[in-house]
Amino acid sequence: MNTDEVLRIFREAGAVLEGHFILTSGLRSPVFLQKARVFMHADKTERLCKALAEKIRAAVSGRIDYVVGPAIGGLIPAYETSRHLGAPAIWVEREGGEFRLRRFEIAKGSRVVIVEDIVTTGLSIRETVDCLRALGAEVVAAACIIDRSAGKADVGVPLIALAEYEVPAYPADRLPPELAAIPAIKPGSRNI
């Protein structure tokens, strides 16, 4: 599946939003990919995640013990991708602002792949890598449906993206005037 096909699915689902958005990194953007509007459709999610699982299988040699999704956005794609990889899906969720593996125990040396929805700066994947490494896991790769950095984000492990789609994002104190004129909203779950 190529980037155009992935974006077609997002557009068909009404998931490409325009306005003024506060991203999880604090950056501001005129475009927000509201993945929940895609993941509400099992057929669309299956097509995307089956293709992502194939890309992961081609890139990762050796066993995968767990697929880990960073909540909330990573929950559904990690679960659906895990189905195609034949590995169990678990998740990290925020406790006091930090990602924790609250509901599961994993053996030291477990080989894990992180599956995210969207990557912008890579911050959320880096936080997930830190949490898993502190538990003794080996993070063999991370994957996402759409990489908004188009390959520029450094997540500390190899990143496998189903699609790369570069979207502008600006520091809050360097907004273009047309963006500053629109009231900002924050759709994600960090800090709520």
Ligand SMILES: O=P(O)(O)OC[C@H]1O[C@H](OP(=O)(O)OP(=O)(O)O)[C@H](O)[C@@H]1O
């Ligand atoms: O690469 P980054 O700069 O970290 O941005 C991408 C992250 O932002 C979103 O999560 P968010 O924290 O907004 O909450 P959500 O998972 O509930 O959507 C998205 O799900 C990724 O986790």
Ligand SMILES: O=C(O)c1cc(=O)[nH]c(=O)[nH]1
């Ligand atoms: O960077 C983000 O927080 C972000 C961007 C985006 O397009 N979609 C999303 O869910 N999060």
Ligand SMILES: [Mg+2]
């Ligand atoms: Mg998220």
